[in-house]
Structure formats: structure tokens, C-alpha cells
Amino acid sequence: MSEPLLAFLYFFILLTAFVAVFLDDLLSSFISLSVTGVLMATVFALLRAPDVALTQAIINSGLITSLLLVAYSHTRRTPLPSGPCTACPSWLRWPLAALICFLLAVLLFRGMYSLAGERALETASTHFLAETLRETGALNVVAAILLDYRAFDTLGETTVIFAAVAGISLLLSGGKHVRSRQGLSFIVKRGMALLTPFLLLYAASILFLGHLTPGGGFQGGSVFATVAILICVVYGTGFDASRVSSKSKETLEVGGALLFVFIGLLGAAWGGGFLANLKGPFFPGTPGSLFSGGNMLFLNLAVGLKVGAGLSSIFYVMIKILEQEGEQ
């Protein structure tokens, strides 16, 4: 890994972050933020974290940007009231905040400086790197940690996604879809029709090969959600909503969670404990083949269903037009 390249990337990360913060035009600052996300994904790949780089590239620069644009287009922004804010004047606000943040940066750097230096792996990490193949049959150590050693935490995380979807649906309930049947032009529609099978294949390969290569349920599910967003943009909002109802998305999401718990209970019924993998009824298989790593393939499927259905239903709830109940 070359240091000048990393310095270059860090410089542009900070530059785009400053642009995103201080630019007045909101749309430009969203795009700048998305560029920050892509550069951050590049840095993660350079720092030998391919799983994290994939997730960052898909979620932070694809999904979050599209959600930002949806939220932007569904809000009405009146210009700020002229004259200074009386409650807290800006001449006090800016220097004070700058001072606090400068002190915080110095303090943080001082604290992190003591972390630098020669670093040896802890016992847990050494164990994961050395014993993953024997204990789980998977090749991707990060996936093995997520779905075998710490699978219970992953179940907790899917619960967080469920809570977020439920909260967003509750907040934005009562709206209705705008039936824009037009969508984009004919050429774009044909192009998207040709592209869709390959995009789905890409998503499925990321999802099902998660225990062998970088990827897994989170990334594959996010790509599925991105495909749903693309279809919505290209064919108009009515297209997907009339074919895949929000009810069936809910069913998929709940089905993913239930599949996860069912696999966990299978391990418990076998006497290996909740979410037991090779100690339960699963086989390690030939290392490197699709059916290896015990229950990891099915857990990836469950997480993928959960994340894909969850994120796409967040998007579909957000593009509904809110009934203006506060209007008097």
C-alpha cells in the first residue's frame, strides 16, 4: 500500500467533506457527500477491508444518497428569516463552536496517538484467523465472525433494522403513491430491462457467496434494494408498487427474521446451543464450494431477505406523498 496515494485520498475526503458542509446549495452538498463515501470505500479497500469497502460503496454512496434526494424532493424549504437569530446570535455561535471543535480534535488526536505504534493481534483475532476454516468451514473470516461466532449479535442487528422500518412506517403513514406512470424515456426503459437480470445475478452472487468471497447478506440485500430503487426511478412509482405490494415486502422481511430464528432453534434442538453451526446439524462441506460453511449460506439468505426487503420498504414509504395534516 502506497502512502502518497493514501494521503491523496485523505486530502480529497477532507476537501469533499468541507464542501458538503459549507456549500449553500443542498443538492451539490449531497453529491459531494456521496463522493466522500466513495473515497472512503477506496480507503477501506486499500486498508485490506474488502467486506467493509463493498458495504460502504453500496450503502453509503448509493442508498443514503438516494434517500437524501427523496427527502430533499419531499420537503418545502422557505428561505431563512432575515435578520439574526435572537435566541443565540451567530457571532457567538460560530467562534464558540469552532473553539469547542478545535479542542475536541486536539483531544481526540492526542488520545488516538497513544494507540499508534507496533500492534500485535489479540488472542481472539489470532484465533479467528487460524481456526475459522476448521471450526466453521468458511473462507471469509469476517462472514464467519458475523454469522457463526457472533451470530446472536447479527440477529440483534436485524432487530434494529426492523425497528427502523417500523418507526419510519409509523412516522410517514397515511400517504399515498403518486401515480407517475410515465417514468423515463423508452430507451432508458429498454436498457433497464436488459440490465435487470444481470443486476439481480450480481446481487445473488454477492449474497450466496458471502462465506467464500467478500460480500454476504447485508451487501447482497442492499444491492437488491438498490435494484428496486432503480426500477422505481426508471419505470415510475406505480410500476413496482402495483406488482410487489408493501404487504409482500413485509412478509419477506418477517420471513427472513423467522428463518434466522428457525436456523438458530435447529442448532439448539440438536444440543449445540442457539445458532450452533457445526456443533448442530450442519456439515462443513468442501472448503471453497457453495455448500460449505454449515448454516452460513442460509443465514446469509435470511439476512439478505431482511435487509433487502427492509431497505426497499423504507424507500417506498418515503416516496409516498405526505398528506399535509399540519396545513391550516
Add this chain to the structure above:
Amino acid sequence: MIIMSFATVAILFSLGLFTILVQRNAFKTVIGLTLMESAVLLLFISWAYIPEGWAPILPLKGSGVDPLPHALTLTAIVIGACDLALAFAFIMKLNGFEKTVDVDSFRRLKG
């Protein structure tokens, strides 16, 4: 190398906090939140990096980098996306009441 990463983390985190403290636009506040989150992720990943280490995909050709922070960061990214989406939902809901995204004008929440 790692000092450079830590400096970037410190600057990025403080920049995010500065945005939240100073900017009055709710969308800018969310941008600040995203920047703070990215800073924390970068701290984890750069701390997990070991010089001459390989990506944690078996079989390793030498020593590997630390896989544990990678797993933690992965979940943090997905959860971060979810709570940003929740923040957007709050903005859209508040915007339905007040017709503005200026956080100082959200007076109805007072007392």
C-alpha cells in the same frame, strides 16, 4: 501512515460536530451526522490495519489484518444507514408541520 489516518479521523469528527452545532438547516445536520459516523468507521478500519497484512480471506499468504473490527464496522454501516433514514423521516414529518427545514424554527416542540 496510521498517524495520518488518526489526524483525518480527528478532523472529520470535529467537522461533523461543528456542522451539527452551527448549521441551521436540518439536512446539513444529517450530513454532519454522516461525517461523524464515517470518522468512527475510519478509526476502526485504520486501527485494524497491520503493515504487510493480508485481507482476511482464507487461505492467507502471510499474516492477516485484524478481522474483528471489520465485522463490527460492517454492522455499524447498516445500522447507520437505518438511523439516517429515520432522521430523514423525522425531517419530512416536521416539514409537514412547519414548511421549513430550519431547526431554529421548529418552535412547536417547545415545552
